[in-house]
Amino acid sequence: MNGVNVVNGTHAMSKTTGTHDSTFSALREQLQQAAAAFAGGPDALEEILLGMVDDVDRAVHEPLEIFPVCHHSPASALAMARRLREKQPKVVYLELCEDMAPLLTELRNCRLPVAVQAFAGDVDGFPREWAPLSVVAPVTEASAEYQAIAYALDTPGVELVLVDRSADHVFQWDLRDGRTARKTDDAPGTSADKAPEAEAALHGEAVGVEIGDLRPRFAELEEHLLRHGKVRHWSEWWHQYVEVPLGTSDHDTYRQVMFLIGSLFRRLAPGDVGRLRVDEDRERYMWTRIREHLAATGTAPEDCLYVCGAFHAVSRVEEFGLHGTTGTFEIPPRTGTTWQYGLIPSSHAAIEAQFGLAPGSVSIAAAEWAKALKRTRVQPYRLTGQAGAKKSSAKKSLTPRPRGGQAAVPAQEPPAGDRLSGFLRRPPVLDALDEAELLGWSVDIVRAARRNGYLASTADAIAVFETSILLAGMRDRAKPTPYDFQDAAVTCIEKDTVPGRRDVRRLVEIMMGGDRVGQVGYEALPPLARDVYDRLAPLGLKLQQRTVQRALLDMASQPELRACSDVLWMLRRLMPHGAARPIMGERRLGERSIQESWDLALGKHQRALIELGYEGVSLEQVLEQRLRREAYGPQATAGTVLAAVEDALLYLNSHRLADELGTHALKVLATERSVDGAPEVLRRIRGLLTYYRTSEPALPSWIESFAKTGYAHYCTLLPVAFRDEDATVGQVAAMLGFLFSMEGLALSLGCDRAQLELAVAQSHPEDPAKTALLWAAQVQLGTLSRAELRSRCDALLDNPLVVPAYPRYLSGFVHALEPVPGLADVVVEAVSNAFGRLPDAVLLPWLPLLITTLRSGAAELAPLLIREAGRLFPGRLADLDAWVPPWRMPQTPPATRRTRSAGHDRRGVALLPAHPATCDAVAKLLGCPQGWAQADVPSPSGAGLLAAHPATCDAMADLLGCDGPWAASGPSPSGAVLTARHPATAKALASLLART
Structure with a gap:
């Protein structure tokens, strides 16, 4: 009722002024009679119908000429080109974001379609989750806005003024309406339907701003129009009932029909208060800017043209028109967000996906635009130097050349009378069937289908031709439209399945004009x-x-x-x-x-x-900014900061940035209270440590501090992690891996090993996998021997209550290979004992659990386990029957072995004298100042060599795993005694180093 009151007040105002009260009086009487006949008396229907006439009357008689358009409509573009050549306005007011004006001159360096974009990466005044903000305005050649832009930019003395809200206000008004999720908001110009083609994502998640978003907002109205129009979607209805009739109409008829459609959709819009408020504020914004410009420049209104969508052309706000109220609307200031502007490539598919149009509708509109230009011989406007456009002579006049060599006469504008009555009473014009055009389409689609793998023939071309005529007749059309032809092609050619990537519907779109993808030129x-x-x-x-x-x-x-x-x-x-x-x-x-x-x-x-x-002037600057943003972000962890350090060295080779980020990683690690990032920290720090040790003369200070702090940090968290159910065994294993691999560096920097021993002693896990991991850590620390670990594994297999959980123990042992890789033989032994001792009734149900546990929990450590198994097991099948596992071989006590060696095996005495080169190599390896072989001694004695170097003997015994020291507690034994005690050591030494 509020809208009706506004209209009635406006109509009363027009009567008091006595200007145009009788223009649409005949149409009003007809609509009143129709409303009474349909509704049985005056009611809301009459008010709506008469209000629509009042809206048209008001817009037509506005002193500043309003040109209503629909986005990407060939009829609007054709009418715009005609009107610009007739009127030659000096100022063009365009419904487009006012802050995009400086970028329009770069359109001449691009190939259309492209989109003008406003982009903001860092927000100030908006919620952080909205970032980045992006607003795009697509431009195609078959659009009225491009005709206006090309005319204004290439015509001397013409000024182009953008009057719509800025990109900043687009999001301000969303925030004002309480919207908190920008990316999931059904903003004007966005669509939930996503095209499958990659070009549909060219605009990303940007908000679309376009002239003439003309579509019913009343779902029942759109459904009614589609059903009675015998069409499938809105694009087809618009093409059939608006594009075709308006393509050949005069200027006044075009304007009045577009005003009428805009008023109909506006009055039947649902009561979305937030969206209606945004629309009305946009209209107040535009009229305020127009009046400000007219007042500042003194331009006469008759020399101006206001291009806007038909929905806004019939606005009912008080600020409408040059005589509307002033001073009631204040434009709010912009936020502190810094906006970047540029041109991005667009495509027909991207426009269709963003604005909810049917797939292929923009391509068909482009084809209709080219056909209309040939039919009407209207010369469109194109920017000079526009990529992909024909070159035009600079001396060519902006007005059409008169025939017969007569002088050019300014076009006389017909009086603006009632054109709606005649248009609404006129029956639809039935275009004659253009058989040549339809036959060409049929041949072309068959040729395209055969190139894409369809078994199409001449018979299919004939079928498509006849089916197109049949479908047009069923839909009350004398001439098949491109949509009729598309349906006929799908019916006749696409029999069952699609053999290739493109279906027939897509082939028709390509044939009609294709999904043209724009390109931004180098200069832009x-x-x-x-x-x-x-x-x-x-x-x-x-x-x-x-x-x-x-x-x-x-x-x-x-x-x-x-x-x-x-x-x-x-x-x-x-x-x-x-x-x-x-x-x-x-x-x-x-x-x-x-x-x-x-x-x-x-x-x-x-x-x-x-x-x-938009983020910087060079790749290096942008990469450095992103690395800093990732490292200093609120969700940054020590692992992500170390990844940024690695990228700084890898891509930028910047040790300065790496040191800065590494120092920050130290701070982030100290604040972490969970072990979720331990695996990534371990992997990153190992790689960085290896890089610095191999390529730099010394470790950077932040690496040393990181090792020292990390050692104390993970020692503190270790007991809690063992008990925490949320901490996985892989994360705890990564902590132990950090502690054991960084232990040498940390101890050299002043850390205390007792801290790690206390942390392990305080750990009491309940999970079987973590229990096995704790046993491995105790073996590494020396508090648990390998023999005790083997006995515990045997006890697990002996306990029938524990056998079902044995795979989880094995998973913990496999994860233990990360911090303690030397336990690979024990893990192989544990798995082998399980397969050897458990009966089939227990082993077969248990085997899938073992495989899935190892695959899910320790897949990256399995190769180490497999290599160890390959080293222990025999390589030939024939040797398997006689093979005895190493862990089942009888172990001789150390004292017995020493006695047997001293009493029965003295062959090692002659090994070292027989290999003087081996002795020299060992001496050089161990850093002995003098050589073992003397030049004046013809045959060096191994006894003298070993006796001269008791410390060397002890070190070699420890290196080769021999039991007991070589040097006794008394005076240094002779070399003969030493080699006699350790014949296996002598053999291993000769095999390892001699061979010469």
């Missing part, structure tokens, strides 16, 4: 994108093409390509998957490939490259 790119293309120029590839191109880099013969390799690796790190994909070659810490092969698709991912330019 941001500095970062131009810099990337310049740095990759030595590759000799056309990187702006959308095809995938192969780049071969041989840095050995062409060292200048190393710079290209650095750029490609940074692009792989920064851009989406597929933009730069390595085929051959890798980059690791301390390693560089001499040959690389890449698949590059930068043209296909041009939008992502352009958005990188």
Whole structure:
């Protein structure tokens, strides 16, 4: 009722002024009679119908000419081109974000369709979860907004003024309405339907802003129109009942019909208060900007043209028109968010997906636009130098040349009378069947289908031709539309299944004009994108093409390509998957490939490259900013910070940044109270430690501090982690791996090993896997012998209540190979004993659990276990029957072995004298100052050598695993006694070093 009151007040105002009260009086009487006949008396229907006429009357008689349009409508673009050539306005007011105006001149460097984008990575004044913010305005050649832009930019003395809200206000008003999830919001211009093609994602999650979002917001109305119009979707209804009739209509009829449609959809819109408030505020915003510009420049309203959507052209706000109320609407200031502006590639599929249009509708509209230009001979406006457009002469007049050589006469505008009555009473014009056009379509679709694997023939072309005419007749059409032809092609050619990637419906879209994908020219790119293309120029590839191109880099013969390799690796790190994909070659810490092969698709991912330019002026700057953002983010862990350190060394070779981030990783580690990131911390710090030890003369200070702090940190968390049910056995194993692998470095920096021993002693796990892991840690610390560990494993197998949980113990032992790799033989023994001792009735149900446990919990450690098993088990099947496992061989006490060696086996006495070169090698290995072999002694004596170096003998015995010291507690024994005591050691020494 509020809207009706506003209309009635406006109509009363028009009567008091005596300006245009009788323009649509005949139409009002007809609608009143129709409403009374249908509704049985005056009611809301009459108010709606008469209110629609009042809206049209008000918009038509506005002193500032309003040109209503619909987005990507060939009829609107054709009417716009005609009107611009007739009126030649000096100022064009355009419904587009006002802060995008400086970027429109770059359209001449692009190939349409493209989208003007406003982008903000860091937000100030908006919720953080909204970032990044993005607003796009797609532009196609078959659109009224492009005609207005091209006219204004290429015509001297014409000013283009964008009057719509800024990109900042787009999100301000969403925040004002209480919306908290920008990416899932049904904002105007967005659609939940996602096209399957990759081009549909060219706009990403940006909010679409476009002129003329004209579609019923009343679902029942749209359903009614589609059902009675015998069409499937809204795009087809618009093409059949609006595009075709308005394509040949005059200017006044076009305006009044568009005003009427806009008023109908506006009055039958549902009561969405938030959306209605945004629409009305946009209208107040635009009229406020228009009046401000007119007041500032003094331009006459008759020299201006206001281009806006038909929905906003019939606005009922008080600020509407030049005589509307002023001072009632204040434009709020912008937030502190810094916006970046640029052009990104767009496509027909992206526009359809974002604005909820039927697939292929924009492509069909482009084909209709080209056909309309040929039929009407209207000369459209194109920006000078526009990529993909025909070159036009600079001397060509903006007005059509008159025939017969007569002088050009300014076009006389017909009086703006009632054109709606005649248009609504006129029966639909039935276009004659263009058999040549339809026959050409049928032949072309069969040819395209055969190229894509369909078994189509001439008979199918005839069937498509006849079915198109049949479907058009069933839908009360004399001439088949492209949608009728598309249905006929699917029916006749796509018999059962789709053999290839494209179906017939997609082939028709391609044939009608295809999914044209725009391209931003080099001059319109941001500095970062131009810099990337310049740095990759030595590759000799056309990187702006959308095809995938192969780049071969041989840095050995062409060292200048190393710079290209650095750029490609940074692009792989920064851009989406597929933009730069390595085929051959890798980059690791301390390693560089001499040959690389890449698949590059930068043209296909041009939008992502352009958005990188919003973040910085070079790849190095953007990468450094992202690494800092990841490292200092609120969700950053020690593992992610160490990953940033690794990337700083890998891609930027920046030790300064690596040291800074490494110091921050130390702080993050000290604040962590869980062990979730322990595996990643262990993997990253091991790689960094290896890199610094092999490539740098000394370890950086932050690595030493990290090892020292991490040692104390994980010692503190170890008892809690063993008891925590949420901590996995892999995470606890990673903690122990850090402690044992960093132990030497940590102890050299002042850490106390007793802290680790106390932490292990205080650990009392209940989980079987963690219990086995604790036993392994005790073996590494020396508090548990291997014999005791073997006895505990045997006790587990002897206990029938524990046997079902034995796989979990084995999982803990396998994870123990991470911190204690020397236990591989014990793990192999534990698995072998289980298979050897358990009966089949117990083993067979238990085996799947064992396999799944090892696969899910310790898949990366299984190779170490397999290698150890391969070393212990015989390599031939024939040897398996007589093979005795090493752990089942009788073990002789150490005292007995020494006695037997001293009393019965003295063959080792002659080993060292027989191999003088071996003695010299051992001496050199152990750092002895003098050689063992003397030049003046013809045959060196092994007894003298061993007697002269008792410490060497002890070290060698310890190295080779011999029991007991070689040097006795008394005076140094002779070499004969030593070699006689340890013949196995002598043999191993000769086998290891001699062989000469």
